[in-house]
Amino acid sequence: EGPEPVNLYEFESIAKAKLSSMAYDYYSSGACDEITLHKNQSAYREILLKYRVLVDVSNRDLSVSVLGQKISFPVMIAPTAFQQMAHPEGENATARAAYAEDTIMILSTLSNTSVEDAAKATNGNLWFQLYVYRDREVTRELIQRAEKAGCRAIVVTVDAPFLGIRERDVRNGFTLPEGLTVKNMDASLLANVSGADGQSGLTSYFASQLDPSLSWKDIEWLRSVTKLPVILKGIACKEDTMLAAQHNIDAIVISNHGGRQLDTCRATIEVLPEAVECSDGKMEILIDGGIRRGTDVLKAIALGAKAVLIGRPVLWGLAYDGENGVRKVLQILKKEFDLSMALCGCISVSNISPDLIVKK
Amino acid sequence: EGPEPVNLYEFESIAKAKLSSMAYDYYSSGACDEITLHKNQSAYREILLKYRVLVDVSNRDLSVSVLGQKISFPVMIAPTAFQQMAHPEGENATARAAYAEDTIMILSTLSNTSVEDAAKATNGNLWFQLYVYRDREVTRELIQRAEKAGCRAIVVTVDAPFLGIRERDVRNGFTLPEGLTVKNMDASLLANVSGADGQSGLTSYFASQLDPSLSWKDIEWLRSVTKLPVILKGIACKEDTMLAAQHNIDAIVISNHGGRQLDTCRATIEVLPEAVECSDGKMEILIDGGIRRGTDVLKAIALGAKAVLIGRPVLWGLAYDGENGVRKVLQILKKEFDLSMALCGCISVSNISPDLIVKK
Amino acid sequence: EGPEPVNLYEFESIAKAKLSSMAYDYYSSGACDEITLHKNQSAYREILLKYRVLVDVSNRDLSVSVLGQKISFPVMIAPTAFQQMAHPEGENATARAAYAEDTIMILSTLSNTSVEDAAKATNGNLWFQLYVYRDREVTRELIQRAEKAGCRAIVVTVDAPFLGIRERDVRNGFTLPEGLTVKNMDASLLANVSGADGQSGLTSYFASQLDPSLSWKDIEWLRSVTKLPVILKGIACKEDTMLAAQHNIDAIVISNHGGRQLDTCRATIEVLPEAVECSDGKMEILIDGGIRRGTDVLKAIALGAKAVLIGRPVLWGLAYDGENGVRKVLQILKKEFDLSMALCGCISVSNISPDLIVKK
Amino acid sequence: EGPEPVNLYEFESIAKAKLSSMAYDYYSSGACDEITLHKNQSAYREILLKYRVLVDVSNRDLSVSVLGQKISFPVMIAPTAFQQMAHPEGENATARAAYAEDTIMILSTLSNTSVEDAAKATNGNLWFQLYVYRDREVTRELIQRAEKAGCRAIVVTVDAPFLGIRERDVRNGFTLPEGLTVKNMDASLLANVSGADGQSGLTSYFASQLDPSLSWKDIEWLRSVTKLPVILKGIACKEDTMLAAQHNIDAIVISNHGGRQLDTCRATIEVLPEAVECSDGKMEILIDGGIRRGTDVLKAIALGAKAVLIGRPVLWGLAYDGENGVRKVLQILKKEFDLSMALCGCISVSNISPDLIVKK
Numbered sequence A, B, C, D: 001e002g003p004e005p006v007n008l009y010e011f012e013s014i015a016k017a018k019l020s021s022m023a024y025d026y027y028s029s030g031a032c033d034e035i036t037l038h039k040n041q042s043a044y045r046e047i048l049l050k051y052r053v054l055v056d057v058s059n060r061d062l063s064v065s066v067l068g069q070k071i072s073f074p075v076m077i078a079p080t081a082f083q084q085m086a087h088p089e090g091e092n093a094t095a096r097a098a099y100a101e102d103t104i105m106i107l108s109t110l111s112n113t114s115v116e117d118a119a120k121a122t123n124g125n126l127w128f129q130l131y132v133y134r135d136r137e138v139t140r141e142l143i144q145r146a147e148k149a150g151c152r153a154i155v156v157t158v159d160a161p162f163l164g165i166r167e168r169d170v171r172n173g174f175t176l177p178e179g180l181t182v183k184n185m186d187a188s189l190l191a192n193v194s195g196a197d198g199q200s201g202l203t204s205y206f207a208s209q210l211d212p213s214l215s216w217k218d219i220e221w222l223r224s225v226t227k228l229p230v231i232l233k234g235i236a237c238k239e240d241t242m243l244a245a246q247h248n249i250d251a252i253v254i255s256n257h258g259g260r261q262l263d264t265c266r267a268t269i270e271v272l273p274e275a276v277e278c279s280d281g282k283m284e285i286l287i288d289g290g291i292r293r294g295t296d297v298l299k300a301i302a303l304g305a306k307a308v309l310i311g312r313p314v315l316w317g318l319a320y321d322g323e324n325g326v327r328k329v330l331q332i333l334k335k336e337f338d339l340s341m342a343l344c345g346c347i348s349v350s351n352i353s354p355d356l357i358v359k360k
């Protein structure tokens, strides 16, 4: 038993030691040279804070509302596939942690736990991340299952017409370990992801099952088949933000899939300001990618995000200690965020203004 | 016995070898990823000098006056807590060194030597750094003791409503070593700082005793209970500088607490120009954080500071050789500063103009 | 047998292990401090992509036409000398690979395979790179041989009036290995390249045989002795691009000879925008230097290149596995380029617009 | 016997192995953190060249005239003290090398060879570097000896009212080795430089002997006691350049003493453009500091320098192989410079225009 992790980075090194290298590689890797992967984090370190003093900060309120749902602090759980590779309880443990820490979990289409089970564990505080299948019937059924299970939003991932090249997975011939399946799929081909030498199994899965023709008219179709709010995840420029606003999308997630799709695209936090500006308050804007510190959360809020999502840190927490590990991750981040607010003279999230950021 | 240190950096490595790791970690560390800690220093290295030649520099006057008090050169001693961890004589040794080198010492509220003893050793050349306690009576008594002891100014630290996260202290469960107490407090709870596994004792001390509600109206109260000049330490932006000027503050210290409070805030030297500009000569502006070279002092003066404070180098000098070590630190810095002035064609501190700095 | 290379960089390390150090050094090295060599690559990594989503990218057309010749994707093979040092089949293997992957090969004057053989192997999809000899008769004969062999363009290299200093070759006293000759020269002195201690053989060859007086009037002479399109390779600034356009040149290759001539000149991709702007669509603009990733190709196209050339990666592929190795290199780059297009929302090369590049 | 050095950097590593560490440290070190020392070199690497092609460069003329004296290429030898520490023949060997390679040597006041001997060896191609002594008689005698010996200019060093802090010399207690003396001084105290533990002997020498009151009126006095052209060495900003022009100085050397005086001042090549601009062609402008490559020379010329000086490389050449070593250094630099000119399309030094430099 080593010492307790004191920050989010330390969860990763502990998790690395516990996980199989195939799992660790799959979780940690980014596309190609992993330039965007690293930029997502380093871009936050380059944003400097201009803090304020002599404000009474004895009481602080960290809560925010996202699409009308109140959460305890502006950090949510990003959808990540195959969480049973990290811990036998997988998405179930994550869901219970989200519930306990009073935030929203987004469940991946490619989860090892069914949407019904996850919804129960979160007590309904669940959103469903949707990959659109070539087979529209399969897609429609997924949405209906999510609705029925009580999910409160559909998060359509739009940055993955094909899977990005993650070279470590290619080298490992990434395969879902024996016994794990995609639980939102009935015992069909759709439930299995298996690779071969020199090929990632997920790449083939994407190429064969998911739909690279997805376009704005499909988004309209999606909206026609569900009453739930529709969120687009994977928008990374002004132009697509404007199109989303024109299509009356409820919210978008500025995301580059954690640097796993197109390498050398911008860090998400560099995209945020232009997206906020052109959305003109019509949609809620969320962001993910590289958030590891309370000050990162504060910076994203200051630049206009409603809330942020974290992906890998949750997986490291899960590997570290299941539900308890995920809670620790959320608690540490919350404590850091709380202290950042206090040291910046903010007593509620709405106090976090762009003035706190040093102009370049 | 190794070789004598020839610059301020070398005092640190020698001190590191002598100190317990708990003490070294407490002294050296900064908040979170220590980005601001390092920036404080590196920002000076990026400021380039535009020196002048063919000026008669055979005689140079290094002295300046700060709030009317003349010191031998524009370097003062920043308040740092718990100096007996560095040397049995602690703040007493520092005080004697300050006196011998003819400069001002600022004594921390959290000193292991009483303000009365330190005042005696400096022959009155002492300022008192005040942490404002939740209990205003305690606070008022502290101020009165300082006045009575002969301190010439009250330096209120405003950047620490809560203690920053210094992860090494958290890992060490930082505790004041057996036998050491906060000497400005009578044998009360207030005199003890002890931590536990996975928690810094100072963090709990701050959270329980010091007042996170401190605001401008409390500063007015402070001014009403003392005749001494009031200085605010920990201002780090234009907006708060302007507020200080409006509140008729006598002087401010541009400081980010040596990078120990809010990580990823700016280097202090990057803040200085805007603070100088907006203060419009109404207050004296001091600065601390990362000053290690004579040229750093010269740059701060050139950009408008009246004088600078040094924190950690004093602790390293103390650990190296008590009073004598602190004197060495001050002497080396003075010699370097003197030479910088000569090589820049300056014969008095008032010659050090912004023109010496290369515009970006 | 190690694992298969998954990207172009990995071909280099495998090739390095297989090649003599004289050959590896000759292939890999750049001029002097190799600053431009590295800049050619790093400049691509600093260009950030602004990708688009929700475009139907299920079908993509990667082909382009260069000087009227259609190729399967916008990557061609740059002329590199002495390919038999990499593999016994040398330029022949490269030629067959170019043919198989449906792209154009540019054969170096200094090839170990004759232009006739290479032309046969590419089925005519060959361009001839010309070094202009002091002896104009030799030069004219070379052109005529190339024409007769069926080459479709003459690529005159203009950035090498003398050979750049490649220090590793100087140290090695670079010599063409026993048995290898310049096959486009009859068994004459012109066919031999041999060095001595402290001298690269190629430097002497250039100094004695090639013409440092080459100027625009010689280009006119060249155009008068051939009907083939004339392309200038080695242009690296706006001014010379404009001169090329004024001389009615058909196409230019923005190139700094892979960083092998003048060290500390710009990365080619930094030159491209100004060249494109001032050529005003009159000439086709190609580019080489440092292209290693599908996103590099996409960036060059987005900034106005018609197609790109790759030099060293082909040599590494050749060393790795002859024709098959070169094909693998081309296939991997094609696959990466294809995926980049898809992830950027492009279905044909003409969709790749400057808007995909983040402005600085 | 290792391999022959192929570039100027390699002379340093060979010299380092041959020299005592006291000598190597003295030669190589810079002031304090050696930031300016490194910047002098790195600044050249950041200047990018915009080369031109298709110019007839078969014949090139590298010569220039400096203050009316023609030299074979625009590189001269900077004054450096105590050359017998590098080689028993010291300045004599350097002088013969300068003569053989047809350039000007500047002899330091602090040479181990007398100005008469050096003048003979250079056949009069010698300039004399003057340190102004507190004792003006000593100073006047030095000038007269130099004149009589046939020196063609007096180079007054103006950036050293005191010696900069070179910490390695302080640690070594730098002392001139037994048997070496300052040969331009008769057997007096002025001829000896000896240090002690924790102190550089040269620092004391400067403090006691040289005149820190040197100012513009002394320059006028100097001009009144000599008919030789007076050159100021150590100017590093626009303002002092303008003063020099107003004082009708014949030439200046933009220099920061090889980074040995005031640390964190600018690289000299960064100063050059503003000095050139404000001197308005009235004075010749030379430059030294960090020049190691032919392209560095070309860049300095392009930015307006008449010629450059090299300091340390000469010392490394001397240590490597006496006269022959210094010649090798000059020959390599000449060859590199010649090739740079050719690859930039220049056939005479006057062709080297600012247009060759990429604007930032």
Ligand SMILES: Cc1cc2nc3c(=O)[nH]c(=O)nc-3n(C[C@H](O)[C@H](O)[C@H](O)COP(=O)(O)O)c2cc1C
Pocket: A026, A027, A028, A040, A078, A079, A080, A081, A108, A109, A110, A129, A157, A233, A255, A256, A257, A258, A259, A260, A288, A289, A290, A291, A309, A310, A311, A312, A313
């Ligand atoms: C292992 C892993 C699996 C992921 N799976 C999905 C997924 O199934 N669906 C999806 O939309 N995003 C997926 N993502 C992207 C995340 O939702 C999120 O955008 C990203 O992880 C945020 O960056 P961070 O990990 O730096 O916090 C995955 C990311 C990782 C690291």
Ligand SMILES: Cc1cc2nc3c(=O)[nH]c(=O)nc-3n(C[C@H](O)[C@H](O)[C@H](O)COP(=O)(O)O)c2cc1C
Pocket: B026, B027, B028, B040, B078, B079, B080, B081, B108, B109, B110, B129, B157, B233, B255, B256, B257, B258, B259, B260, B288, B289, B290, B291, B309, B310, B311, B312, B313
């Ligand atoms: C070990 C340590 C203890 C400190 N204690 C105090 C303190 O009690 N009160 C305070 O106002 N500042 C305190 N500071 C901050 C210093 O006054 C000062 O702002 C900082 O050390 C300056 O940066 P430098 O160490 O880089 O010179 C402390 C700093 C250190 C390093």
Ligand SMILES: Cc1cc2nc3c(=O)[nH]c(=O)nc-3n(C[C@H](O)[C@H](O)[C@H](O)COP(=O)(O)O)c2cc1C
Pocket: C026, C027, C028, C040, C078, C079, C080, C081, C108, C109, C110, C129, C157, C233, C255, C256, C257, C258, C259, C260, C288, C289, C290, C291, C309, C310, C311, C312, C313
């Ligand atoms: C080993 C080697 C040999 C080369 N030989 C030639 C040549 O004979 N003629 C020529 O025009 N360019 C030659 N080049 C330059 C290439 O055509 C091309 O400009 C360069 O390699 C592109 O950069 P890259 O290697 O980074 O792709 C050579 C380059 C290398 C690396």
Ligand SMILES: Cc1cc2nc3c(=O)[nH]c(=O)nc-3n(C[C@H](O)[C@H](O)[C@H](O)COP(=O)(O)O)c2cc1C
Pocket: D026, D027, D028, D040, D078, D079, D080, D081, D108, D109, D110, D129, D157, D233, D255, D256, D257, D258, D259, D260, D288, D289, D290, D291, D309, D310, D311, D312, D313
């Ligand atoms: C070992 C050494 C001794 C020097 N001695 C003198 C000197 O006696 N007088 C002087 O004007 N400059 C002196 N200089 C400075 C040089 O003239 C010159 O400005 C500097 O070396 C140029 O930089 P470089 O060494 O990078 O070429 C000395 C420099 C070195 C390295």
